[in-house]
Every structure is written in structure tokens, then in C-alpha cells.
Amino acid sequence: MAVAAPPGVSPTFWRLLTDEPLADLDVLDVGTGSGRLALALGPLCRRVVGIDRDAGALALGRQRAAAASLANVEFIECDADKRGDYFEIAAGWENPDLIVAHLCVSDDIIENASKSLAPGRVLALVAFHTDQWRETGRASRFAYDEARLRGELTECDFSVEHLEVEREVQRFASVEEALAAAIGLEERWRADGRWFNYMKFLEDGGRTLTRSHLSVKARRV
Numbered sequence: 001m002a003v004a005a006p007p008g009v010s011p012t013f014w015r016l017l018t019d020e021p022l023a024d025l026d027v028l029d030v031g032t033g034s035g036r037l038a039l040a041l042g043p044l045c046r047r048v049v050g051i052d053r054d055a056g057a058l059a060l061g062r063q064r065a066a067a068a069s070l071a072n073v074e075f076i077e078c079d080a081d082k083r084g085d086y087f088e089i090a091a092g093w094e095n096p097d098l099i100v101a102h103l104c105v106s107d108d109i110i111e112n113a114s115k116s117l118a119p120g121r122v123l124a125l126v127a128f129h130t131d132q133w134r135e136t137g138r139a140s141r142f143a144y145d146e147a148r149l150r151g152e153l154t155e156c157d158f159s160v161e162h163l164e165v166e167r168e169v170q171r172f173a174s175v176e177e178a179l180a181a182a183i184g185l186e187e188r189w190r191a192d193g194r195w196f197n198y199m200k201f202l203e204d205g206g207r208t209l210t211r212s213h214l215s216v217k218a219r220r221v
């Protein structure tokens with residue numbers, strides 16, 4: 001029976017992953033955080049290594065792996081943007097057969113993935129789309145549009161097999177509803193100036209909030 005996508009992970013992206021022969025694969029999860037994807041993949045794969053630069057998140061991931069008795073899932077602190085780090089990891093284990101990056105994508109990460117994967121191996125990623133939270137007037141610096149992501153992957157010797165924009169536009173009947181939908185984001189948005197822009201958008205009559213991601217599977221040529 002098919003295993004359901006972990007909470008907050010798009011079923012489309014999960015299907016791209018589970019279509020691969022996971023039981024035979026060593027997987028690198030880039031920007032794993034506290035291991036949402038790594039822990040879900042653990043029971044399905046030969047081995048999973050989650051890397052992140054946030055030591056606190058990794059500690060939580062280790063706790064969760066131990067609680068779930070997942071001996072084949074490990075977590076390593078590492079800056080995935082830094083050139084060469086993947087190779088240091090690779091020195092301690094075989095090169096990954098599959099690299100996943102869920103909401104942690106940069107040009108450097110794509111380039112590093114290209115260097116770590118043998119021809120025929122897959123990079124599967126979810127990136128923020130430039131339309132993510134467009135109502136705040138500011139795209140994340142990690143956001144891509146379709147053309148830029150496809151271009152970066154092609155330049156790094158990947159053949160793009162699947163690239164899909166997944167967009168959800170919430171529509172609100174009132175300002176109160178719109179504010180309630182963004183409540184968990186307020187602190188972060190106040191810090192980076194987005195909150196002010198969102199307020200302005202609502203004052204001007206806007207009543208939407210857009211979430212948008214790109215789900216991608218690309219194969220190293």
C-alpha cells in the first residue's frame with residue numbers, strides 16, 4: 001500500500017520520490033531541519049543522511065529518529081551552500097544515490113548536488129516560487145520562477161523530468177480572516193518588513209494569501 005505524504009509535504013512531490021526504487025537507495029536530505037522528510041523516508045530507504053546548519057533542529061531530528069528506532073537515519077551539521085562539504089560527507093559513506101531538498105534550495109546547493117550525484121541519479125526538490133506570499137510585495141531570496149530554476153538545473157547538468165508549480169490562493173471574506181491566516185507568520189514578517197506590506201495590501205482591499213512552490217525531479221546526465 002502507498003505510504004501517505006508526511007504532513008506539510010505535497011503529495012505530488014512525495015509521489016515523485018516514492019516512484020524511485022527507494023529500498024535500494026542511500027539518500028541525502030539537504031536542509032533537513034528536524035527531519036520531517038528524512039524520518040518519513042527512513043523506513044523506505046536503505047539509508048538517509050539529513051544535513052542542516054541548524055544544530056538545534058538536528059538534535060530534535062536525532063531524538064525523533066531514536067524514538068522511532070530508525071537506525072538508518074542520521075543527521076550531520078553542515079553548510080550545504082559551502083563548496084566541498086558534500087564531498088567530506090561522501091568520504092565517510094558512498095556517494096548519495098538520491099538527493100532531496102525540501103524548501104532549502106539555492107544555486108550553490110544545486111551545483112553541489114550535481115557534483116555529488118553520479119549520472120542517472122536524481123535530485124528531487126521543492127523550492128519556493130517567486131509568487132509565494134506575493135501579497136507581501138517581497139519574494140524570498142531563495143525563490144525561483146520556472147525559467148530560472150529550469151535554467152540553473154540545466155546548467156548544472158540535470159535533465160528536468162518534472163517541474164510543476166503548486167499554487168494555493170486563499171481568499172478571505174474579511175480583514176480579520178486574512179489576519180488570522182497569517183498569524184503564525186506575524187513575528188517573522190514584522191522582522192523583515194513584510195507585515196507592513198501585507199497590512200497595506202489589506203487596507204487597499206486585498207483579500208488573498210498565495211502559497212506557491214515548485215516541485216521538481218531532475219536527473220543527472
Ligand SMILES: C[S@@+](CC[C@H](N)C(=O)[O-])C[C@H]1O[C@@H](n2cnc3c(N)ncnc32)[C@H](O)[C@@H]1O
Binds near residue numbers: 032033102103
Ligand atoms: C524551510 S526549512 C525546511 C526544513 C525541512 N526540509 C522541512 O521541510 O521540514 C529550511 C531548512 O534549511 C536549512 N538551511 C538553510 N540554508 C542552509 C544551508 N546553507 N545549509 C544547511 N541547511 C540550510 C535551515 O536551517 C532550515 O532547517
